[in-house]
Amino acid sequence: MNPVNTLNIAKRKERIDRGIKARCDDIYALLSLKEISYVIAPKLCLILFIFIFPLLKDVLGYYWERVFYITCLMAILAISWEFLSYVGLISLGQAFVFGTGAYISGIFNINFHIPVPFSILLASGFGALICTLILFPASKIKGIYFAMITLCIPMFFSKIIEATEIFGGTSGISGISPMGNYYVEMYFPVLVLIGAFFCLRRLMSTDFGLLIIGIKDNEFSLMSSGINIYKIKFFVIFLSSALGCFSGACMCHYYQFVGISAFSLDYSIIPLTCSILGGIDGFTGSLIGAFVICPLSEMLRGFGTLRIVIYSVLLIMFILLVPEGIFSYISRKYHQIERWKEI
Secondary structure, eight states: OOTTTTSOOOEEEEETTBTTBSSSTTOBOOOSHHHHHHHHHHHHHHHHHHHHGGGGHHHHHHHHHHHHHHHHHHHHHHHHHHHHHTTTOOOSOHHHHHHHHHHHHHHHHHHSOOOHHHHHHHHHHHHHHHHHHHHGGGGGSOHHHHHHHHHHHHHHHHHHHHHHOGGGGGGOEEOOOOOOSHHHHHHHHHHHHHHHHHHHHHHHTSHHHHHHHHHHHHHHHHHHTTOOHHHHHHHHHHHHHHHHHHHHHHHHHHHTEEOGGGGOTHHHHHHHHHHHHHOSSTTHHHHHHHHHHHHHHHHGGGGTTHHHHHHHHHHHHHHHHOTTOHHHHHHHHHHTOEEEEEO
16 A cells, blocks of 8 residues: 555645735736636626616516616716716716716607617717816815715706706706617626626726826825826716716616706715725725615515615615625635645
């Protein structure tokens, strides 16, 4: 008998991510298919879920298809809010960009008979320009002051529409054309959501992304280095507004109606809640937060007015028990998974 086989092989526990991460979270030394799958599996599962869900309409029905569509739009709105926060601008007025995109797309479609996809894209561009021109002058202030200004803007515009009866007044604009094709309607926001998610993550990992973060940390240091921070702020506000306007434009065509409810406070609070609950960490938290909050709100709808109480209690519990955010908590636990390794 071979004496080597009779020996007990010593083993020790080792975290799976040890040996995979070379120096930091973004630099990997991948040596095997198992290690590659460890890195990409969480992202791949999330993307596959988002892409496959619209194909299950016959199984899940119209109700959950509608919930999924709204969730994707709220995820885009939450990502736009988080992107704006990277320059230190905490907005309480995402309803402003949402409502602007909805109204402009509805007007383009009704008055100028522009096809729905082009109407949405044009509304995203023109709406972003309008929102940027209004929000940019306020970007010189930060914190609670900027938040209060953004909170008042959607209220101001909704009251203007109500008082002057423009854009249909309180009756709104009805008869807006739907997308027409189910798969185009569902995958249009899905592709924009996935594209915005990865493009913004990539942007924040570049030198330009470091400048964006630097504005929040210490904008005066950047200014003393000769960097024009206002050009960067203008770009961030414009891109954030474009995503928010896209979300509102898609919503108005989905419901074939737009009214002053598009400027509702809900569209300011939901993206903020999604980002905080999910965790402000590379936009993944905003994405996960949206896919938790929106379906949760719909599942509690059967409780009537009591659902607001249950919904609030659950949110408070999430924030108290997982203050770092759902994504940060899950990510930390995932990287703590251990395996036995021979010594």
